[in-house]
Amino acid sequence: MAPASLTGLPLELLVHLIATYLPTKDFGALRLSNKYLERVLFDTFAKEFFTKKQFMLSTASLQTLVSISRHGAFNKTLRYVIIGLESFDTTDLSSLFSTMSPAQYNAFQKGSADQFALSSSGRDRALLTEAFRNLQNLDTVGIRDYEASGRVRDDDRWRSYGAPSISQEIGFNLHTGSATFASQAFLLLMQALVDADHPVSAIETILRTRNAGHIAGLKDSAFFLGSPNPKMDVVLGGLRQLLLTLNPSDGLRDSRLDAELHSTCLELFLLRCSFLEHLRMNFYKPLQYSPSWVLERLCKTPDLLPVIRRLDLGMLTIMPDVLIKVISKFAATLRHVSLWKVELQWDDATQWKDFDDRYDPWPRVLKDLAMTMSLTNISLGCLSQRDRTDYIGYFEVKFSGGKIAQAYSGDKRVWMPLLLDQLVVERPKPPSDLSDLDEDADEDEE
Secondary structure: OOOHHHHHOOHHHHHHHHHHOOOOHHHHHHOOOOOOHHHHHHHHHHHHHHEEEEEEOOOHHHHHHHHHHHHHOHHHHOOOOEEEEOOOOOOOHHHHHHHHHHHHHHHHHHHHHHHHHHHHHHHHHHHHHHHHHHHOOOOOEEEEEOEEEEEOOOOOOEEOOOOOHHHHHHOOOOEOOOOHHHHHHHHHHHHHHHOOOOOEEEEEOOOOEEEEEEOOOOOHHHHHOOOHHHHHHHHHHOOOOOOEOOOOOOOOOOOHHHHHOOOOOHHHHHHOOOOOEEEEEOOOOOOOOOHHHHHHHHHHHOOOOOOOOEEEEEEEEEEHHHHHHHHHHHHOOOOOEEEEEEEOOOOOOOOOOOOOOOOOEEHHHHHHHHHHHOOOOEEEEEEEEEOOOOOOOEEEEEEEEOOOOOEEOHHHHHHHHHHHHEEEEEEOOOOOOOHHHHHHHHHHHH
């Protein structure tokens, strides 16, 4: 009897019972042990490691992307390219310089010069253009400023190619929280897609930086299109899904000036996304009034998103009337609405008060939306409202079922009564001493 060997195993057992559970290093060693294993495991290897990849804006990282795009097999499997926002910006790093060794400091200076030259010369755009042109099945591009969960086999974080080596050389992780850098990266991706004449169905901008020094999100300038370009229309016309994290300017929001202002870059960008079906707009909640201003501007833009089917709004403070207005804008085609971490702002209008003269807009807003729209799906989570009738407080809106978020679909005549019956507004206890208002409000929110 011939001795048992891995090459004698059925392919299903080899892939699903052995290769699937090996750490990446061991899986690579198994593939290289002989030509037969390398051949039969190639599809599994390519699907896991070369379907979705993340790169940073450095010469070494982008050249690796180009090399992958030139590979006869990987240029067909790579469908999703992410650009990480690792930056050599020194704004938050000056305090670290005193602790760096000469070798670490030299490595940082070299990386910083490389990133500056890459951008200044337009080399980053050229490399991305070549890669996008070569990737036959590229379907999604995006940018991120955080480390996502990695592969299960390694229990590691998902990081940009080249970033871990740089962190090891300089002694710390690079900065990723610049709204300016994020906006430049988004515009760079759009330009490269246009140069490559390669439309994609999805663009995803997922930014999560939340700290005192930085506000995650794209500035309006990220959506600047310049002079009319037929290739840009092809790229924007191919979009079906657009996920955005926005950092709107806190500048002009005076209603007296609004009619005289030129259209924002975001408005003009969305106007050319004629076939967009899914739009997500997440904001930075403490900006408060800027998101409402952006959404009101979109409500006034004619012929916007004519086939939109899903609208996600998240992390913003908004007036009830504006929320209804923006969803009503797309009522003809809209089927799915998602509201996540949305806070309704206080207003004096009596229609938002209940029989006890309390400000409770959420039940009426949800009922109004469901009764007037042809919605078949609604997703809700982490809802709240701000009441100023007696004092400033944040009221958390929950569902009595105890779940943080619930999704409803099907006949709204069935799920809407259930939804409203489960809605509970948790009111903070009024402070006995108004001088302690801020402290108590913080504790309630926390």
